[in-house]
Amino acid sequence: MQPGHRSKAKLSLAIPQPATATERREPAIQVSNLSIVFDTERGQLIAVDRVSFDVPHGEFVCIVGPSGCGKSTVLNTIAGLEVPFEGEILVEGLPVHRPRPDVGMVFQQPHLFPWKSVRRNIAHGPRMLGKSAQQANAIADDLIAMVGLKRFADAYPNTLSGGMQQRVAIARALANQPRVLLMDEPFGALDAQTRAVMQDNLLELRDRIKATIVFVTHDIDEAIVLADRVLIMSAGPGRILRQLNVDLPRPRSNAILLEPTYLALKKDCLDVIRAEGLRAFRQSDET
């Protein structure tokens, strides 16, 4: 078998098998009645209050909301990094108790291992799951090509720009071929131009990997450009205010930012957020 042929076969593994009829009925992620409570110095703080939503297989969902609304907390709980106070989370039908290799995560900061080259950062996951160094490197090299960093395969993270580091982080999260990819404001720390490029890259990448994606952001434009569906969250305590379906044609790019349908959607979002902001403001005024 040719090396090129083999790597292609491996890539196809990243695409989840076509869902069977029973699987299709069962969503990739089920969040039911999720509440999260933090112990603070001033007593208990309800960060997330009875949040429920489903994400079907292959969907791209964005959760938007002001900072501190608990959207990252919801994501961390789906990842198994935080424990719910109440409620249940099922990923691929199985309850989440701890991080699972079929769930990948990209954080706001790249959090690359500074002592590992780009290739070895990406190969880390497969290595940990018991793949040989050769297999893991082959997976890494495929992903490096996919995120366009071929020239930097042997570079170390501290020599890369912020955007490139985040591309490595995305590739690293994809290396374990997760069915679900969680992204916590991954482009939040990047400048506007880089962010736009990264969004386009992610959309291209998404068409190839076909994973279910939950993407948290506070940027409404980003949410609408990327998502099939937008969940708008309120702050203190975190609740889901509204769901909006984004029926914009794909493949999309940043260019849709000026289309009338896009602007109408954005207006809907802003109206919800403004009403909620006013309510929160009055509430804080009263107490």
Place this chain on the structure above:
Amino acid sequence: MVPDTALKPDEGGERARERADAGRLQRLNILIGALSVPLFVLLWELVARSGIVNIVLFPPPSVVAVAIFEWMRSGQFFLDLTASLYRVTTGFMIGAALGIFLGIMTGQFPIVSSLLSPLFHILRPIPPIAFVPIVILWFGLSETGKLFLVVWGVFFTVWLSTHIGVQKVDRGLIRAALMLGTPRRQMLQEIILLGALPYIVVGLRTAVSISFYTLVAAELAGTFAGIVYRIEIAQQNLQTGQVMGGLAALGLISFAADRMFAALAERTVWWR
């Protein structure tokens, strides 16, 4: 326009002059730096020979040089050097290994930390030299006693820096590693240990000089060979030249050890 053009050549000349001045100043500094030690030695020789000071108690460098030469020629220097280096390196290795191991344990496992940290924090501030009397009672003049002192001095520094280093490992790296399915053992070996390495290396470097301090205490406590032991014997025989030669040797060795370690450290945590 006119004042502008009039200014330009002048300004250029000014800059060139400034640059030349800066270059001259730098060359002068290097020259003075190179003269620092020779000037000091010359001054020392002149003062010692001038008769203002007692030449027996304050011998000139030429006498010290002869003493060092005799020390080396007799073969005693080599024996003293190996005895001292053996104590320092063995003690350092044992103390550092223990310190890193227990530092990881207390840094990583709260139960171990609750058990050991209070004890270590009480024992740590006691200067190792204060243990000399009890070490002599316990171990007599044996090598074990010497090693004990060096290990004691090295251990606490390395333990504390490792403990802090483990606790300061970027939580983000740990979370990322968790999401990638890193098992417990690999987490400790790959992420925690390497994440704490910059702190550990700083602790180890501090411990290098501490191991030389404790070596002095250990050899003064009584032994049969060693650089500090040689200094003590020479003092008793009023061989002041030999005393100063010993001091110079000790200074050079610990300086070289520190430099070597610094270079090694830079290579170990190159990503910093």
